[in-house]
Amino acid sequence: MAATSSPGAGLLGRLADLARGSVIPPRAPGARAPLSSAQERLWFLDQLEPGSPTYTMPEALRLAGDLDRAAFERAFHALVDRHEILRSVVGEQDGQPYQTATAAPVLTYEELPPEAVRSRLAADAARGFDLATGPLVSAHLIRVADRDHVLALNMHHIVSDGWSMDVLCADWAELYRAELSGAPPDLAPLPIQYADYAVWQRDWLTSAECAAQEAYWRSHLAGAPLVHALPTAPRPDALGGPAGTVEFPVPGGGVPVEGVTPTMVYLAAFQLVLAEVGGVDDVVVGLPTAGRSRPETEPLVGFFVNSLAVRTDLSGRPTLRAAVGRVREVCLAAYDNQDVPFERLVEVLRPPRSLGSLPLFQIMFSYEPPGDTPSWPGLTVRRLPQESGASKFDLGLSVTGNRGVFSYRTDLIDPALAATLSTRFQDLLRADPDLRRR
Numbered sequence: 001m002a003a004t005s006s007p008g009a010g011l012l013g014r015l016a017d018l019a020r021g022s023v024i025p026p027r028a029p030g031a032r033a034p035l036s037s038a039q040e041r042l043w044f045l046d047q048l049e050p051g052s053p054t055y056t057m058p059e060a061l062r063l064a065g066d067l068d069r070a071a072f073e074r075a076f077h078a079l080v081d082r083h084e085i086l087r088s089v090v091g092e093q094d095g096q097p098y099q100t101a102t103a104a105p106v107l108t109y110e111e112l113p114p115e116a117v118r119s120r121l122a123a124d125a126a127r128g129f130d131l132a133t134g135p136l137v138s139a140h141l142i143r144v145a146d147r148d149h150v151l152a153l154n155m156h157h158i159v160s161d162g163w164s165m166d167v168l169c170a171d172w173a174e175l176y177r178a179e180l181s182g183a184p185p186d187l188a189p190l191p192i193q194y195a196d197y198a199v200w201q202r203d204w205l206t207s208a209e210c211a212a213q214e215a216y217w218r219s220h221l222a223g224a225p226l227v228h229a230l231p232t233a234p235r236p237d238a239l240g241g242p243a244g245t246v247e248f249p250v251p252g253g254g255v256p257v258e259g260v261t262p263t264m265v266y267l268a269a270f271q272l273v274l275a276e277v278g279g280v281d282d283v284v285v286g287l288p289t290a291g292r293s294r295p296e297t298e299p300l301v302g303f304f305v306n307s308l309a310v311r312t313d314l315s316g317r318p319t320l321r322a323a324v325g326r327v328r329e330v331c332l333a334a335y336d337n338q339d340v341p342f343e344r345l346v347e348v349l350r351p352p353r354s355l356g357s358l359p360l361f362q363i364m365f366s367y368e369p370p371g372d373t374p375s376w377p378g379l380t381v382r383r384l385p386q387e388s389g390a391s392k393f394d395l396g397l398s399v400t401g402n403r404g405v406f407s408y409r410t411d412l413i414d415p416a417l418a419a420t421l422s423t424r425f426q427d428l429l430r431a432d433p434d435l436r437r438r
């Protein structure tokens with residue numbers, strides 16, 4: 001299922017920039033740089049709760065096979081040299097944050113019996129980071145047996161995102177291959193570093209293109225509900241909270257609507273369920289986008305991901321097929337205006353704020369096709385389940401291939417409600433897509 005729409009003004013503008021040779025310029029090596037908009041938001045949140053693990057990214061990989069520990073460690077050091085952001089910390093001068101690359105992480109090592117690995121991973125996942133002193137990356141190699149190792153990675157979100165994790169693993173694998181063979185790594189030099197993008201973004205925020213995209217979001221979100229309609233416990237004055245999860249198989253098949261993607265189908269079903277349970281017609285859900293519309297950013301590690309506020313009108317008791325059509329139109333418009341950082345939208349729209357509630361939306365959806373497992377030479381790699389134990393949003397639904405996970409704040413959402421949402425979502429996908437609901 002692939003969208004068939006023509007490119008809009010935002011995409012055409014980016015293509016025109018590329019045709020004119022407009023690229024993000026590199027700054028002087030080692031120079032201080034401002035934070036990107038997304039980074040600045042996380043820095044601000046960290047000021048409220050220093051060292052909180054809410055915005056960390058734990059990952060655990062089991063490595064089966066003959067591992068050359070020395071080569072693996074040298075490859076990690078080369079990886080850190082390649083990506084400046086992995087050495088970065090956040091300083092502050094006259095109340096303004098900046099980033100500088102002064103704290104290189106190291107790969108630590110220990111030997112543990114199999115029964116101790118799980119608790120070690122949980123401890124790694126639960127730790128926070130000091131943004132000012134760093135390092136903001138933790139890499140820990142655990143030897144379980146001669147041909148059995150576990151790699152525990154954790155990074156603060158201020159230096160990474162999901163796409164970055166794939167880049168990091170691919171580069172590390174190639175650098176490891178080079179260390180084993182003695183040949184140079186097959187990696188092109190990076191065109192820029194993340195901090196160069198942060199400098200460029202500050203300039204882009206003053207552009208006419210940014211203003212045009214902001215105008216779209218003002219119109220799209222005018223009069224939108226400030227908080228979702230799901231029943232919750234009294235909201236504490238804290239962003240994020242302890243997490244619960246409900247895992248389930250996602251029914252296959254989809255909805256045969258021309259030009260839609262799986263994201264649109266599952267998001268439409270999710271929003272219909274939220275409308276049913278909440279008794280509303282106006283539903284806003286956050287949708288992540290890679291935030292890498294500039295080709296220079298594709299090979300970088302860094303915090304690029306942006307969040308789009310997808311607001312869908314579900315009045316008139318639409319069928320799932322009809323809802324998918326509505327969501328498609330909203331998504332295509334959102335994608336065409338995806339470059340305005342979420343933080344900038346909050347600044348421009350000025351929604352009422354509270355310590356315990358995220359602005360614009362508190363419910364998130366994400367879809368990922370089944371991804372490739374990272375691959376290191378001579379090793380069989382398997383991802384291990386790993387959770388930070390904290391939920392950034394009141395409720396989230398992530399679909400990866402045919403696996404779905406509802407995550408929720410246990411201090412707000414009742415587990416029975418989360419189970420009900422999961423059941424209704426599955427039932428809706430199994431039912432006749434032309435059946436009117438509610």
